[in-house]
Amino acid sequence: MLEERHDFKAWIYLLPALILLIVFTFYPIVNTFMIVFMVDYDFLYGDYAGWTLTGNIEAVIGHRQFWPAIRNTIIIAFVSVPMSVIISLFIAVWLNSIKKLQGTFQTIFFLPYVTNAIAVGLAFAVIFNRDYGLFNYLLSLFGIDPINWVAPGAEWRFSMIALLVFITWNGLAFKIMVFLSGLQSIDKQYYDAARIDSASRSRVFRKITVPLLSPMIAFITITSFIGAFKEYTAIVGMFGEQMGHRGQLMTIVGLVYEALGEPYTAGSVSLAASAAIVLFFMTLLLTVFNMWVSKKRVHY
Amino acid sequence: MSAQNNETTYDTRRQIIVKRVVRYTFVYTILTFFALLVIIPFYWMILTSLMTPDKIASPVPVMFLRFRDMQFGNYYEAMFAPEAPDFIRYMANTVLVAAISTVGTIITTILSAFAFARLNFKFKELFFLLLIATMMIPGEMFVITNFITVSRLGWVEMVGQQYHHAILAMTLPFMTSIFYIFFLRQTFKQVPDELYYAAKVDGTKDFQYLWKIMVPIARPTIITILILNAMGTWNAFIWPNLVATRPAFNLVSNGLREFATAIEFLPQEEYIGQQMAAAFVITFPILVVFFLLKKHIMRGVSRSGIKG
Amino acid sequence: METIEIRLQKLTKVFQAKNKEETVAVKDFDITIPAGKLVGLLGPSGCGKSTTLYMISGLLKPTEGRIFFGDTDVTDVAPEKRGIGLVFQNYALYPHMTVRQNIMFPLENIKMEKEKALERAYFYARLVGIDHLMNRKPVQLSGGQQQRVAIARALVKEPRVLLLDEPLSNLDARLRLQTREEIKRIQKETGITTIFVTHDQEEAMSISDEIVLMRDGVMQQKGGPQQVYDEPTNLFVAKFLGSPPINLFEGEIKDEKVIVGDAQFGRAEGRKDQEVIIGVRPEGFKIVERSSLKVKVDYVETIGRDTTLIIDKPSDPKYSKFDPEIAGPDQHENNNHVDEDVDVDEDMKRLQEEGSIEESAPEKKETFRAIVDADHRIQPGDEIKLSVKPHKMFLFDKETGELV
Structure with a gap:
């Protein structure tokens, strides 16, 4: 009765999800892996001209934009993630220390999470406009000449900076939210005890808040890295599907969709799959690294 | 605060107040600064959407607009002008896709979360672990094959795509979500087992128990899932971009992006007002939903962070 | 109905x-x-x-x-x-x-x-x-x-x-x-x-x-x-029922007498000589003029209606140790066990946990309790003599815990 198994009944409940998962999740994992090893795969009929072990991988690595894409992806991840994690941690701590207007601030900081990256990306493009954007105007107050950030002809480094500002801005909301709820779940007793021991505020932050929050910081950092590896929509929102001037902001995922956008070109789908596999292994590496670190480092 | 000579000295009342004022001034100032950074893009969007081309092109940016200077015509042109993209249509498409995929998602999610939380079956742990593991895999892995699948089903006609094909292609792959199953299972698990036993003793069937007891108890979580899923569809870009081949079947994000691409090499200041108007039109419903259902959304998001 | x-x-x-x-x-x-x-x-x-x-x-x-x-x-x-x-x-x-x-x-x-x-x-x-x-x-x-x-x-x-x-x-x-x-x-x-x-x-x-x-x-x-x-049939039952709990002594039956250390607790007619655990309910003691059970009162708890005396156990190095296995679990282990769950795993866990509680049950301080009439004005440190009411005393087998 209670401890009995209800195999049949359980699978009936699971059936709708299961069918969808098999078709749209499990099968694709296998299939995408297989496409990587197929020569000139035809996506509509499934024909292919034979097998290749490394042909498609070589093709993607040899792609004109592969190394720039790797470079961009890594820069985006290693700049925007630490910046947004640190900023949002501080904002969360400050937010947690006030009572009045806490809800209002919380709501404001959360806005970027719910809004459309394409729409806001366009607004950022306007702000970073060379001729009449707000950002160049602010720089001009410091005597800096107008810079072309986003328009065709923009230099890579400037486009990258503008993109990083947008991505960091976009990533704050979720992190502030999670950190704040983490802070609110920390037992007040720790803080009371620290006060009785007359610990200074910065000491409390370093010795109590950060260690107690460390599992959450680790979790957020790792998921943000994975998210940053997959950056695409924000770039399209701000710079268009060309991924910046002459594709200079191309990322790995950008390569996937660029190739998938021309599925009739021979080998294109296999190229997309290979790029996805590269992304998959980057993510996997990070996850394994994270598991290794969190075993050693997370404070409790 | 311990003094050098080991004597404890106490702050005077005045010192305490001064310290507190300094501290709070600092905290509120810095929070306000960051809040402004967050708001400026939205403000700029609205501001620009109400500007005439000459104001937009002004080298010293216009920071405020008087009401009589506001150019509401931008909204009219963005929405209704014959040569502008058909945003009304895109919104209708998006609402339809969001509704279908959300209803589908919630049904499959409730049923399978119940199985995982409440029923015993063979390979339960193994299957669940498998699901969790797939959450680690980047979505692009699925997207490629799913694109192939819907193409082979004949739903992505490159020419003359049929509406119901586009809708099917945009919804069906998203009618279940491992993350939401996991999320709802957590909530279901918190319902005490005794409730189930009590219901059993009273002769309640499993499905009745799920429907009459579990679902009402888990209502806040279910609402959160509904909202997050619907908002996700509203903001969806990549997948519809791949499978909706006719402009008329665009979702809002795709329509907006196409508009921006179309004007890229035109004199921008002529169109940026309309573009921002369109951007705000598709942002506005999300903001309304957000302010109405703030609690559900924020709670859902902060919890999803904790649970991992 | x-x-x-x-x-x-x-x-x-x-x-x-x-x-x-x-x-x-x-x-x-x-x-x-x-x-x-x-x-x-x-x-x-x-x-x-x-x-x-x-x-x-x-x-x-x-x-x-x-x-x-x-x-x-x-x-x-x-x-x-x-x-x-x-x-x-x-x-x-x-x-x-x-x-x-x-x-x-x-x-x-x-x-x-x-x-x-x-x-x-x-x-x-x-x-x-x-x-x-x-x-x-x-x-x-x-x-x-x-x-x-x-x-x-x-x-x-x-x-x-x-x-x-x-x-x-x-x-x-x-x-x-x-x-x-x-x-x-x-x-x-x-x-x-x-x-x-x-x-x-x-x-x-x-x-x-x-x-x-x-x-x-x-x-x-x-x-x-x-x-x-x-009429408890074994030591476990005797120990589980009653508050304050029954007092337990290690002693022996010798020549049909129940002996604890130097004191005689009573008679055990028709029983052969053996080592036993003797259980006496706290209300099973009486203050008397003459008895071989001479004790010193440690503490006195007064609750009005009657008085509880906490008394050192009659000392005898030979019987200084209790076997907790036989003594059985203390009913005052104060385990609310909120989690009365029939989930199989939970039950297993609980059974195991409680097993370990039982094993490590701490030794009682070597005192016993006697509840006497409040009319006796007794101070800590007083030397008194006690006798044991026969129907409040139970003899249990030292090995099995069964009633002798």
């Missing part, structure tokens, strides 16, 4: 953990619960009493043995077909429903007509005294009120058997007293055969017509509360 007796025949429950390890939760349980009586199923946590209750309810399936309601074998009958009402330790009220909806829920399942169901719900709400709270939600009720709602919900189907699983353990002390009287009253009024699971001996003694003591899945003794208290 028709009343029926419940008969358990060789009831056995074996839980199997993931690693195929088996735990016997209940073993060869044979018992008849008379119709219309309130029976307390008593034992330390993990003794199998809740498992037994769940088997009677049908939520758990016995590994072996049969369950009879009257003459009907219900062993394979589904819970909802058995005609039982079950009250859970944490009440298991549906949090999103009002009191009325909660009480009516079982009737909706059997598709009872709405009018009739409502009438029935109000009848039982009145019976337990919560008819003025019908529109509240469970969170708006006190623990005692929730408890009554749970009882009303269990009774509303007019079951033949009412099962209560630690129904008082989540209440505070005052409410507990009040509620147990209430349960007794409701049971008397309805005349329903009731089984009541508890780990609190005082609760069981005060409320039950009969108590059944269990330990490690095996029934120890059954009988009226006073009878079991007065």
